[in-house]
Structures are given as C-alpha cells and as structure tokens.
Amino acid sequence: AQTVTQSQPEMSVQEAETVTLSCTYDTSESDYYLFWYKQPPSRQMILVIRQEAYKQQNATENRFSVNFQKAAKSFSLKISDSQLGDAAMYFCAYKSRFGNEKLTFGTGTRLTIIP
Amino acid sequence: DTAVSQTPKYLVTQMGNDKSIKCEQNLGHDTMYWYKQDSKKFLKIMFSYNNKELIINETVPNRFSPKSPDKAHLNLHINSLELGDSAVYFCASSPTPVGTGFFGPGTRLTVT
Numbered sequence: 325a326q327t328v329t330q331s332q333p334e335m336s337v338q339e340a341e342t343v344t345l346s347c348t349y350d351t352s353e354s355d356y357y358l359f360w361y362k363q364p365p366s367r368q369m370i371l372v373i374r375q376e377a378y379k380q381q382n383a384t385e386n387r388f389s390v391n392f393q394k395a396a397k398s399f400s401l402k403i404s405d406s407q408l409g410d411a412a413m414y415f416c417a418y419k420s421r422f423g424n425e426k427l428t429f430g431t432g433t434r435l436t437i438i439p
Numbered sequence: 440d441t442a443v444s445q446t447p448k449y450l451v452t453q454m455g456n457d458k459s460i461k462c463e464q465n466l467g468h469d470t471m472y473w474y475k476q477d478s479k480k481f482l483k484i485m486f487s488y489n490n491k492e493l494i495i496n497e498t499v500p501n502r503f504s505p506k507s508p509d510k511a512h513l514n515l516h517i518n519s520l521e522l523g524d525s526a527v528y529f530c531a532s533s534p535t536p537v538g539t540g541f542f543g544p545g546t547r548l549t550v551t
Contacts, residue, residue, distance in 0.1 A: 363480075366544075367544070368542065368544055368545070369542035371540075371541070413480055419540075425470065425487055425494065425533075426472070426484040426487060426495050427472075427474075427531075428484075429481070429482040431479075431480070431481055432481075
C-alpha cells in the first residue's frame with residue numbers, strides 16, 4: 325500500500341520569503357501522480373500543483389513549484405514570495421495511475437505567514 | 440457555477456439519528472468520491488463511484504451507505520450516528536479515475 329509522509333506538522337515563513345514543504349512517499353509503482361492541496365481556514369480543498377511521475381520536468385504554477393525526486397520518492401513544494409493568503413494547511417497526496425484510483429494523503433503541514 | 444456542491448455545509452445531530460449528505464457535480468466527471476477528515480485533519484478515502492458503479496469501498500462501517508442515482512450525484516447516508524462520526528466529509532469528483540480531484544466545500548458533521 326502507498327503511504328505519504330509529511331514530516332513537518334508546522335512551518336512558518338516571513339512574508340515575501342521562500343519556504344519549502346517536505347513530502348516523501350512509498351510505492352512500488354512506477355507510474356503515478358502527485359499533488360499538493362491547500363486547505364485554508366475556509367476548509368475548501370484547493371489544488372495547488374500536480375506532477376506526473378513519468379515527467380522529469382518539475383511542475384510550476386506561478387509562485388509554486390515542486391522538486392520531484394523520483395528515485396528518492398520525494399516531492400517537496402516551494403512557495404516563493406510568500407503572501408498572507410498562503411497561510412493554510414498543505415497536504416501532499418498520491419494517486420496511482422492504474423488500478424487504485426483513490427488519493428492517499430499525508431498528514432498535512434500547517435503553514436503560517438509572519439507579516 | 441459551482442463545480443462540486445454539498446448540502447448541508449453544517450449538520451448537528453444527536454447520537455442514534457440517521458442523516459444524509461448530498462453531493463452534486465456539474466463538471467461532467469465520471470468519478471466521484473467521499474473522503475472523511477477527522478479532528479486531526481487527516482483525510483481518508485471512504486468510497487468511490489465511477490459511472491454510478493462502486494469501485495472503492497474502504498474499511499467503513501456499514502452504517503455508511505453511499506448512493507449514486509446518476510453520474511452527477513453521490514449521496515452519503517449514515518445510520519445510527521455515533522460520536523466518532525463527527526468529522527468533515529468531503530465529496531470530490533474527477534474526469535477519470537486517475538484524474539485530478541476537485542473537492543466540494545465539505546460538510547462539518549457534529550454528533551452530540
């Protein structure tokens with residue numbers, strides 16, 4: 325079974341600085357998807373970024389980028405120029421490309437932005 | 440123009456009652472899910488339907504029964520509610536079983 329680990333329960337960063345959230349996962353599969361979801365206090369789950377395992381290029385969405393290291397099974401999220409609106413819980417998630425279609429989530433990292 | 444909607448957003452009820460949460464998506468997606476987020480914010484899959492057919496049924500008490508009347512709807516009925524059922528329940532949909540999941544706003548269920 326796949327597992328997703330987020331080893332940082334809480335992180336904080338000064339506004340306008342850069343922060344990296346860590347995520348590691350365990351799988352025996354070679355093809356899969358990885359996601360970062362953001363959950364602000366409104367509790368809405370918002371997709372931040374998605375990475376397909378067969379793509380070597382790291383995904384980027386504006387200020388959000390990932391460092392995908394397939395061999396190390398690592399998928400970290402970098403947030404540049406942090407803004408107050410980035411404050412939220414961030415969840416890393418794994419989804420198999422074949423067979424099992426569920427999202428497997430990590431335990432989340434609470435990100436605080438310091439003004 | 441809401442993509443995935445859930446009703447109600449908040450539900451407070453007493454132990455032993457039966458309640459339902461409704462979910463609708465207008466994205467034309469084939470696959471829908473129910474996830475549960477506990478008090479420690481941990482999210483876990485409960486059920487998944489693809490074209491009205493149950494494809495994932497995790498270890499969930501049989502007091503929980505999903506129903507998919509059509510591709511756009513996936514409702515969750517809970518019998519004999521217990522204190523431990525208190526959580527936020529999220530409905531989600533994706534275009535294919537392996538597609539990106541779009542989440543509803545969540546339903547906060549409180550059992551007293």
